[in-house]
Amino acid sequence: MILDLDIGNTLSKWRLKEVESSEIRSRGAVWTREEWRPGADIPDLDVVEAVRISSVARREVLEETVALLRRCVPRVYVARSTRQALGVTNGYDQPWQLGVDRWLGALAGYQLAGGCCAVDCGSAITVDFVLPGGSHVGGYIVPGLRLMKESLKLGTRNVAIDPEGEADTLLTPGRSTVDAVNHGIYMAATSAVQRIYSEVCDQYGVALPLLLTGGDARVVSRGMPAAHVVWPDMVYGGLEICFPLTRAERAGRMSGAPSAPQAPALEKVRAGLAFTSLL
Numbered sequence: 001m002i003l004d005l006d007i008g009n010t011l012s013k014w015r016l017k018e019v020e021s022s023e024i025r026s027r028g029a030v031w032t033r034e035e036w037r038p039g040a041d042i043p044d045l046d047v048v049e050a051v052r053i054s055s056v057a058r059r060e061v062l063e064e065t066v067a068l069l070r071r072c073v074p075r076v077y078v079a080r081s082t083r084q085a086l087g088v089t090n091g092y093d094q095p096w097q098l099g100v101d102r103w104l105g106a107l108a109g110y111q112l113a114g115g116c117c118a119v120d121c122g123s124a125i126t127v128d129f130v131l132p133g134g135s136h137v138g139g140y141i142v143p144g145l146r147l148m149k150e151s152l153k154l155g156t157r158n159v160a161i162d163p164e165g166e167a168d169t170l171l172t173p174g175r176s177t178v179d180a181v182n183h184g185i186y187m188a189a190t191s192a193v194q195r196i197y198s199e200v201c202d203q204y205g206v207a208l209p210l211l212l213t214g215g216d217a218r219v220v221s222r223g224m225p226a227a228h229v230v231w232p233d234m235v236y237g238g239l240e241i242c243f244p245l246t247r248a249e250r251a252g253r254m255s256g257a258p259s260a261p262q263a264p265a266l267e268k269v270r271a272g273l274a275f276t277s278l279l
């Protein structure tokens, strides 16, 4: 089995993938903390022959995780942000400072769709752009839904936005503190992503396929007017193409990848933007 780890600031996600069939056998998430307990937090490592890691947690968390894994697993691969990979050029002045989850998302998005706008809705909402030639032009970091809510300190931190609720309801004025906060942060997140997407497409004169991932991708998706697809395994997709281990991966196939989304027409994106600036 292959163990893929996506260690975020809040949650550490894992999945187990079979080497032969390239099928995902199980998956889960635990709070990001100092120490992993195999058999409890993550599956028994006896069955694992290789681990691939994306981590944006503190350096010590990664170091301890890697040290633990190396004791029981023959091969441990840790992804790093680099100046160039798989046809993509990192847009950061100091490429290694780009969060590796963003880098992996951008690489996966480029592999799937050519140029792309890769959005990760986690603790932070990140929006990264890769142009059709492979140039990552940089991105944006916005506080995620939970962080926005917590920072208000209005006692609403435990009342999550219902991911199944009507998106239209979330756009109406709230009539209680909980609703005012939930509707407010929902507006903040969805309008920021929409505006950023339109601005950058306008600046570069190209409408890019829009991809969403992360714990809050589904809820943000429902408030996004622009055509897009949700790809829960986008960061894992980046791990697969950086460290291909199964036959399917060597052939360039990423598990759970959606079909490449159709980009909207540039005129439509620009019309939306013009409307915004007229308000």
Ligand SMILES: Nc1ncnc2c1ncn2[C@@H]1O[C@H](COP(=O)(O)OP(=O)(O)OP(=O)(O)O)[C@@H](O)[C@H]1O
Residues within 6 Å of the ligand: 007, 008, 009, 010, 011, 012, 056, 101, 121, 122, 123, 124, 125, 144, 145, 146, 147, 213, 214, 215, 216
């Ligand atoms: N079971 C869950 N536990 C905690 N948060 C959840 C859960 N399910 C969905 N969420 C939502 O997912 C978000 C976290 O998403 P994700 O797991 O992508 O974050 P993360 O790994 O902490 O992000 P980052 O990589 O930015 O640190 C939270 O803001 C929360 O609203």
Ligand SMILES: CC(C)(CO)[C@@H](O)C(=O)NCCC(=O)O
Residues within 6 Å of the ligand: 008, 009, 056, 097, 098, 099, 100, 101, 102, 122, 123, 124, 126, 141
């Ligand atoms: C922005 C987050 C927290 C999103 O997970 C992560 O990608 C990160 O820690 N990045 C480092 C800073 C940067 O990307 O510029």
Ligand SMILES: [K+]
Residues within 6 Å of the ligand: 008, 101, 120, 122, 123, 214
């Ligand atoms: K993430």
